[in-house]
Ligand SMILES: Nc1ncnc2c1ncn2[C@@H]1O[C@H](COP(=O)(O)OP(=O)(O)OP(=O)(O)O)[C@@H](O)[C@H]1O
């Protein structure tokens with residue numbers, strides 16, 4: 263580019279930041295090293311896909327045409343799955359309100375916040391499938407084990423989301439209520455909750471969407487719903503029926519996602 | 531009868547690391563008494579400590595522990611609100627007698643104006659009834675009456691967040707009325723209002739003071755309003771009381787000796803007052819020139 267000497271004196275390109283460039287290179291290097299290092303552990307064999315291409319084709323053909331003969335039972339089990347998600351989410355919302363408030367630094371003292379947060383962390387860290395297996399042992403096979411599994415895991419997630427909303431509230435209305443001489447609990451009820459409610463509702467609906475998906479898999483370990491059917495079809499090499507069940511899951515989850523997204527828009 | 535007693539009150543906020551050194555005292559050995567039924571203006575330039583003092587009076591901030599044998603204290607109607615860096619164990623009961631009107635955003639935006647006003651009674655009704663928001667018919671009527679008194683009854687069902695600044699301010703006054711507090715502390719209630727709204731808010735406060743005998747302390751930026759509505763004025767500068775006397779004694783030379791270069795800021799809107807001999811002209815330019823000079827360095 264041509265520039266007059268006067269302009270080039272006044273306008274200069276910023277000096278190239280050597281440190282930033284090195285950091286970028288190092289970042290890519292680390293990423294590459296991670297991928298290569300994990301290759302063996304993950305037993306990556308992409309060529310198998312080609313070598314066993316024929317088998318794959320036969321396997322895939324087994325899914326077609328999907329077998330909807332048992333559609334009534336599928337729908338009933340799908341409904342059970344939804345009901346698991348509804349109760350799992352509802353119980354979690356009820357539990358996440360106090361836990362969420364107690365793990366917000368601007369409301370509770372640190373000696374409450376820290377232990378509550380650690381408990382919630384552990385609820386979140388352990389997958390609902392693991393909880394499902396444990397509850398199947400504790401309360402027996404069936405949907406109730408699924409409800410409990412979703413309940414515990416979702417409580418951990420919602421408590422964190424709820425407390426983040428609480429920590430972001432405007433403190434001034436809360437102080438206004440404190441100045442009235444109200445009880446600290448009333449400060450939360452009238453100062454904090456009205457501010458966070460729309461966000462809380464939106465989070466709860468969002469978790470309901472994901473819990474419908476999770477409820478389909480807790481069945482795989484015997485915790486009720488459509489997952490049980492799916493697991494039995496896969497184990498019995500009944501791929502035509504497996505395909506039918508998967509289609510029903512896809513349609514239901516998609517419809518619910520759309521519906522719930524609409525609902526969430528109303529609250530934000 | 532003494533409504534508010536402040537004795538040797540000092541407050542030092544912890545300095546953030548890396549902050550500039552120097553005097554970080556927000557309040558500096560403040561002593562004052564306000565009698566029941568007085569209407570007092572608290573004036574002072576930005577950062578002089580008005581809000582901080584008001585927050586101490588309502589027990590929202592705790593003062594420094596005493597130094598040199600002086601124990602800072604705030605007493606409300608003879609009962610200690612805080613003393614020597616400690617809040618009274620009865621602070622909640624005492625707060626019910628001290629209504630605070632904050633500069634802004636003190637209403638809960640998502641609740642209706644009426645709900646906000648009803649909350650003013652929280653300190654006086656039982657915990658469970660209050661927490662469940664089960665206000666009686668009589669309490670609702672009282673809240674409507676308070677709204678009518680500040681000319682806001684028509685907006686009772688509107689969400690507080692959708693009201694204008696002046697309307698919110700009058701709503702906050704209605705909440706203070708419902709609180710039935712013996713003392714109202716108003717922190718710059720007119721700072722962000724147009725002259726007409728400002729006048730209505732000040733009129734409301736003066737009326738409550740005259741009719742109910744409520745003690746009113748109102749912090750103001752504009753000396754003109756202080757002179758018009760408050761017989762007594764207390765001036766703060768750098769956290770210290772620099773003037774305490776009849777507000778009509780606050781003429782331009784007095785203010786300028788009290789505040790120095792900052793007096794320009796205080797005298798904005800002086801046109802309202804009875805003796806408005808264009809005081810700003812005298813000092814105009816000096817502070818702004820200085821500001822430019824500082825920026826140039
Ligand atoms: N929470 C706090 N932490 C640190 N410093 C504070 C805090 N609150 C107030 N201060 C400081 O105390 C001093 C007095 O502040 P204050 O808000 O009382 O002033 P003000 O007179 O109300 O001013 P304005 O007219 O602008 O509202 C200021 O220097 C301010 O920075």
Ligand SMILES: [Mg+2]
Nearest residue numbers: 580581582718
């Ligand atoms: Mg202030």
